[in-house]
Amino acid sequence: MTDVRLDAVESSGLQAEGAARARLVDSVRGLPSWAVAGAGVVVIVVVWQLVSLSFSPAGDGSVPAPWRVVVTLVQDLGTGVTWNAIAQTSASAGLGYLWGNLIALALAFVVLLLPFSESLATQLAVVASCVPLTAIGPIVALMSPAQSRITSVFLAALSVIFTTTVGALLGLRSASATQLDVVRAYGGSRLTELRKVRLIAAAPSLLAAFKIAAPAAFLGAVLGEYFLIGVDSGLGLQLLAASATNTSLQIWAIALISAGIAGLAYFLIGLIGRLLTPWSSDGAGKGMA
Structure with missing residues (x-):
């Protein structure tokens, strides 16, 4: 008991x-x-x-105290040099983001219109994802003219192709079979299916992919600036300069700026996605993440 x-x-x-x-x-x-x-x-x-x-008990070692980094960050944001670097890097990231997403969407549309090309398109997307950026960066820099930011734009574009391609294919294939049958019954072509049904069904997944790709494009642009020739402005170049002088506070401040901009891009595109596709309740975004 x-x-x-x-x-x-x-x-x-x-x-x-x-x-x-x-x-x-x-x-x-x-x-x-x-x-x-x-x-x-x-x-x-x-x-x-x-x-x-x-x-470091004094808070000034290789991992400085947060308040010291914040002070350095505020000082940096008070200078035009930092804002110019932010503008240059953001412009490269934006251009790479645009081109990368256009290439990814083109691959996805080709797969939908020509199903036999799926293997080739997915392989291209996987290669774009698997190529080490630090290995391809110097090659692109050598092939680019001096004083151009092509390397930064290229690495930013390369960073988003796989994510957007996968998101676009998932979204385009999520269209209702009944709606597609109606289009076919009225003699619609694959292109008509794409315009009338698939693009609307793919909107949540596409916007989720765009949201995830935005920080990747920015960080790819920062990394691309490590290999630029004849260019003296950019967050990546400031990171190189701070590393060369072993200025840990400067390195951490620039890292926080880069993370903040990447996070802001993620938030803004996510907000746009919720406004444009309120019916999705961010379900596609959770699936992509």
Whole structure:
């Protein structure tokens, strides 16, 4: 009897613990997204501070204290040199983002119109994803004229092709079979299916792919600036200069600027996607992520 009572007490305790955990999970899920994001930032800053203290008690070592990086960041943003670098890198990223997405959409449309080309198109997208950017960058730089930003644009475009191609194919193939049958019954061609049905069905997945590709394009543009010849402005070049002088505060400040711009691009395109496709409830975005 004693064992039975102990088992009953233990079972009720486990049930109470499980219920408490469920309530905690539900309460966290009920929090607004800005509160969760803010809590995440606080955790990152606390961990950053602890790591900084473990490397250098004074907070000025290879992992500087967060407040020192923020001071340097504010000082940098107060100069025209930094804003010019941001503008140059953002322009290269934007141009690469445009070209990369156009190439990816062209590959996806070709696959839909000519199904036998799927193997070749997907292989091209996979190759674009697998090619090491640090290996292809110097080759593109040698083939580019001096004082041009072609390498930065090229690496930005290369960084988005695979993501957008996959998102476009998933979206274009998610069209309703019934709607496609109606188009075919009225004599519509594959191009008509694409225009009338598939593009509308693909909108959520396409916008989710665009959202994910935006930070990749920016970071690809920053990396491409490592190989530029005859160009003296850009966040990547500032990172190189700071690394050469071993200025850790400058390196961390530029890294935060780059991360902030990439995150802003992700947020803005996601916001545009929610406005244009409110029916999707970001389901496609979650599937892509």
